[in-house]
Amino acid sequence: MTTDIKDTVHAVxxxxxxxxxxxxPRLLALGEPTHGEDTLLDLRNELFRQLVEQEGYRTIAIESDCMMGLVVDEYVTSGTGTLxxxxxxxxxxxxGASAANRELVRWxxxxxxxxxxxxxxxxxxxxGPLEITHAASPRQALTALHDCLVAQVDADLxxxxxxxxxRLLGTDDPWTNPAVMRDPAQSVGRSAEATELRLLADDLVALLDQQTPHxxxxxxxxxxxxxxLYGRTATGLLRYHHWMADTSPARMTGLVGVRDQMMAHNLLAVAERGPALVHAQNAHLQRAKSSMRMGGMPLEWWSAGALVSARLGKEYAFVATALGTIRHQGVDTPPPDTVxxxxxAxxxxxxxxxxxxxxxxxxxxxxxxxxxxxFGYAPLDPxxxxxxDGIVFVKDVPQS
Known part of the structure; x- marks a missing residue:
């Protein structure tokens, strides 16, 4: 068995x-089992450089706010702003404080x-513009979409x-209130104003689609x-806030499902540009159904990778990263009977x-x-x- 295993491994x-x-593939997804380790991000950077120079890849997409990412893209394409x-x-x-992420953007x-x-x-x-504790107001995305249409489309439409x-958005504080994650009653996601905003956002996105040639x-x-992107983000955030206000047992499943759906829609848009490297947690990119426990409850949902793979077929590839040790986090030598x-060995x-x-x-x-x-490290599921499609295995991850 050891000989056979040796035959399956290659240089990174x-x-x-x-x-x-x-x-x-149009999307080559590289997963990671933990966040914040520059050793893994340095490896990602090197693979991206090789994909650019040898395979013609031109885009990298990472697990970060899609609206904030526009700032980075402006900088790398035209030099707008400072590093x-x-x-x-x-x-x-x-x-953004990661040395490896800084080096990626600089390069x-x-x-x-x-x-x-x-x-x-x-x-x-x-x-999406989401954190585990709260979600952004839909203001930025919704008003940006409206501004785009006002500039080019007949006002009567x-x-x-x-x-x-x-007026309907009001102030941002109720939208971003972190107490909402534990208390749905404090959410504005199902208010009369939020319901009207969902209809208007849908109408604005439909108008954008109708006016595409112009x-x-x-x-x-x-x-x-x-x-x-503004339209996807506005409708996704309003949908997410709607689930934030939910009081049923399906609430958390609804939230994680909407988040990965937003990710999937963004990845499909990235794929339209040409081949891209995608980097995120393994659970967001795998083809199998994702699962986790939150607040003692088991959750299952289809990840962004599963959704995109169903659409793109062989034009989506998933390579997971697996680790031996992260000793500074108490993750020691893996048992010999695990992958x-x-x-x-x-x-x-x-x-x-x-x-x-x-x-x-x-x-x-x-x-x-x-x-x-x-809790911050998710082992490979055998x-x-x-x-x-593949595994990148890193034996030891030193402290960043």
Whole structure:
């Protein structure tokens, strides 16, 4: 069995990943089992550089606020702003402080300098404007969509004025109140104003769609793409706030489902540009149904990766990352009867693993699921090997 396992592993490089796949995918998704470790982000950066230089990839999409990501894309494509400003305002969840994320943005700007627009690299956030404790107000996305249409479409076709939107939105504080996550009664997501805003947002998105030929001709494909992002974000946030106000047992499942649906819609839009590397937590990118426990309740939902894979087929590929140790978080040497333990016993520090071949090599010997002593790390589920195109295995993750 050890010999067979050795035959499934390769050096960690983009070419080795691509050899695992039947064709060059439009979206190559690289998952991670934990957040905030620069060792994993440095590896992502190197794979992206190789994909750019060897495979013609031009976009990277990360698990960060899609609206904030526009700030990073402006910087890497045209030099707008400074690197310090962009890292502070362009990447959510506090990950702008990461040295590896900073190096990614710096390198993309350097690569683009002096290149024609058709050859420039692009950056995208594909998460919604959401945190685990709260969601953003729909104001920014909804008013930006309205502004785009006001500038180009006959006023008689618009379903409302900017003043109407402003009145219905009210102040942002009730929308972003962190107490809502624990107390649905404090949410404004099912108020009369929010219900009217959902109808208006739907009408604005429909108008945008109806006016597509005119809008692209009058502005540009990029401007139209940006307006579509505003529309997706506005309707997604209003849907998310609607679930925030829910009091049924389905509330948390509804929330995680809407979040990954927003991610999926953003990824499908990224795929329209051409081949892209996607980076996020494994659970957001896997093809199998995702599950977790929150507040003692088991949740199951279809991840962004599962939704996108159903649409794109072989043009979506998923490579999970698995780890041996994160000793500074109490994650020590994996048990030898787990997938991580079997890979940890091999001599090198990191590998690209052919996951379906590994599953075949293991045969009827089903590895035990690894149990993490730390909530911030999700071990590989051995049952998902056959649904995974590859695994990047990193033996030891030192403290960033």
């Amino acid at each position: 490089e983009a070419a080795a990943v691509m050899r695992l796949l039947p064709t060059r 310090d400003e962009v890292m502070e305002r362009g990447i959510s969840h506090g990950w 993309m700007r350097e690569y683009n300098d002096g290149r024609p627009a058709s050859e420039r690299l692009h950056f995208a956030g594909f998460d 618009l379903p409302c004025t900017a003043e109407t939107l402003d 809008l692209i001709a009058a502005t540009s494909r990029n401007d139209w793409d940006r307006a579509r 991580e333990g079997l890979l940890y 091999l001599p090198e520090d990191r590998y690209v693993v052919d996951a379906p071949r590994l599953a075949t090599a293991l045969g009827d010997t089903r590895p035990a699921p690894r149990v993490s002593p730390w 049952a998902h090997l056959v649904d995974t």
